[in-house]
Amino acid sequence: MSVKFAFIILHYCVMDDTVECVESIRNRIDISQYHIIIVDNYSPDGSGKVLAERYRHSKDITVIHNKENMGFSRGNNVGIRYARIHDYDFIVVLNNDTYLIQDDFAAVIQEEYKKSHFAVLGPKVYDPEGYNGTSPLVEAEYTGLEQRKVIYKMWKRKYWETLIGISYFREKFRSNIKSNDKRQNPLSEKYIENVPLHGCCLVFSPMFFKYFEGFEELTFMYGEETILKMNCDMYSLKMVYNPKLKIYHKEAVSTKAEKVNYSKIRLHNKRMMMAAKAIYLKAQDY
Numbered sequence: 001m002s003v004k005f006a007f008i009i010l011h012y013c014v015m016d017d018t019v020e021c022v023e024s025i026r027n028r029i030d031i032s033q034y035h036i037i038i039v040d041n042y043s044p045d046g047s048g049k050v051l052a053e054r055y056r057h058s059k060d061i062t063v064i065h066n067k068e069n070m071g072f073s074r075g076n077n078v079g080i081r082y083a084r085i086h087d088y089d090f091i092v093v094l095n096n097d098t099y100l101i102q103d104d105f106a107a108v109i110q111e112e113y114k115k116s117h118f119a120v121l122g123p124k125v126y127d128p129e130g131y132n133g134t135s136p137l138v139e140a141e142y143t144g145l146e147q148r149k150v151i152y153k154m155w156k157r158k159y160w161e162t163l164i165g166i167s168y169f170r171e172k173f174r175s176n177i178k179s180n181d182k183r184q185n186p187l188s189e190k191y192i193e194n195v196p197l198h199g200c201c202l203v204f205s206p207m208f209f210k211y212f213e214g215f216e217e218l219t220f221m222y223g224e225e226t227i228l229k230m231n232c233d234m235y236s237l238k239m240v241y242n243p244k245l246k247i248y249h250k251e252a253v254s255t256k257a258e259k260v261n262y263s264k265i266r267l268h269n270k271r272m273m274m275a276a277k278a279i280y281l282k283a284q285d286y
Helices: 015-028 047-054 071-085 105-116 145-163 166-175 224-234 253-258 262-283
Strands: 005-011 034-040 061-065 090-095 098-100 120-126 201-204 239-249
Touching: 005 015, 005 047, 005 071, 015 034, 015 047, 015 098, 034 047, 034 071, 047 061, 061 071, 071 090, 090 105, 105 120, 105 239, 201 239, 224 239, 224 262
Parallel strands: 005 034, 005 090, 034 061, 120 239
Antiparallel strands: 090 201, 098 239, 120 201
């Protein structure tokens, strides 16, 4: 019986990037049994409807429209539920600002699963300048409950700073400074098991769905990778980083589309505060 792959692309406003992601899958994927699920996260610019019209005759693509912006976890879970109902074996969750850059993507995943029986697999991530500074996520320094409480308090302070205007001027000052400080992730060339993975591309295997139905819906945006790692640790499930698997990431295109003024900076800091709180509360379960 052939293996079936589902690709879930959470779309928000930036249509050209979603189309580029879709076409990279079509042009690069090395299996015939695949399906692309675009989840429009209630894009206010109407781009979700444009995508639905563009792909309405495409048998390899389904476009789903959320009735509200459900955030990262809940939004992707809509696509995951659809994929599971249709019995796809591997579910690849992709940011819409990513695209495939290799011709053996599915083969690498299947080979890795035979070897490690991973629950979640993450690729090497290249940015527009050819660096890989984000994946895998370096194990956080703050691992204990008290340290996680410190993180929550830090983001709570940043949020209140935003309300009174301090963060606005800080962010404006930083945006005027061009940084050339690009660092290669020291772990990016190594095969590593049981490591937190970057959320721009996550491959979920049948092993993961023996224990979970998808992302835990504790956050709106940010912090999902940490909670995913905590859940996998709870059941001794493997999160594997394999540099043989590769992806290109334009880096937070949809997020940048939102953060364009003071109110968006405030929203960003509030979401970070709530994510930190969710992580802290999750840590209390251990």
